[in-house]
Amino acid sequence: MWRRRTLPAVVALLGVSGLGLITVGVTADPARPPRPPVDAPTRTHPAPDLAPLPRAAPVRVQIPAIGVRAEVVPVGADAAGVLEVPPLDRPTLAGWYRHGVSPGETGNAVVVGHVDSPAGPAVFFDLGRLRAGQEIQITRADARVTTFTVDGVRSYPKEHFPTTLVYGPSDIAGLRLITCGGRFDAGTGNYVDNIVVFATRTA
Template sequence: MWWRRTLPAVVALLGVTGLGLITVGLTADPARPPRPSADAPARTHPAPDLAPLPPAAPVRVQIPAIDVRADIVPVGADATGVLEVPPLDRPTLAGWYRHGVSPGETGNAVLVGHVDAPSGPAVFFDLGRLRAGQQVQVTRADARVATFTVDDVRAYPKEHFPTTLVYGPADAAGLRLITCGGRFDAATGNYVDNVVVFATRTA
């Protein structure tokens, strides 16, 4: 029940500021990342009769629909409960929240990534283009590949981040992909929204 131990700290962070994935070093007018389509209906994919996978750290994520092929590094939370992210000087990396489940276990595994960096678009810049039915493949350290099918893609104001939907318990193997999005606030150096992809393991 990992989420019961870590969720209060995450709630404290997300209830106030959301996931601060991009905070420094951006130009005053960065390219705006794509927003999820408001017209795309959510599609819940029933979890097939798959045995849960044992714990194993994820090492690579592939999202063919948006041409993402990225290595994954483990991340945690700092002393104040703020979710860590990969270094901004390595914007092509994705991060796995190591205090949660690994992709393929029962529960919601969480991957985070920058939307952009001083050098330009980063690993999850096009996350908002994903649509229900598209796939995400996660390669694990045990050489198994967990395939997830996208159920929904949503943008949330950071002050209304869906903490329970992302970090809460689940009966099946789920995956959550998170980045920043929406309008860029030059005064704070942050985007005002988070983009969240909800997916279910299907192979």
């Protein structure tokens, strides 16, 4: 199947170049996005015994702690297996990796977003400010709203992207939010790191 053949290529390239696309087109010296703490993400709350939800695309993400309320659109991968992101001229959109699980299914759902754009900060600019215990709400196409609680937030150099932690198997419903961060390399037009939020479904 296409999904099984191409997923390894997507995850292998994601940390090196996939999310580098988030900052393409930024020509001014951008404000540096917040850096998360250096502590490793650990589950600070028990995962409740929740029945997995059926598959349904996410349509909106809300993160009250950092003021995010954004539409979510499906994204895939290009011919080279690089994860796509929403159009740079629509920096307030988030993108759900549609070839993975949907939020609420068993496994880790992946949602990506721009950190900035030529116009300034974008949807996930403040992702690094999130802390363990804060909540993320995902509204799905079936009208269900599912809540995830943050386990931790980490910054990773793109060449050391945590592929297994993001895309690896899980026996619970998890969520991964991803954007760029760290130092901005004016020569390449990209940030050198990825910010990853790890969260577990709690309602």
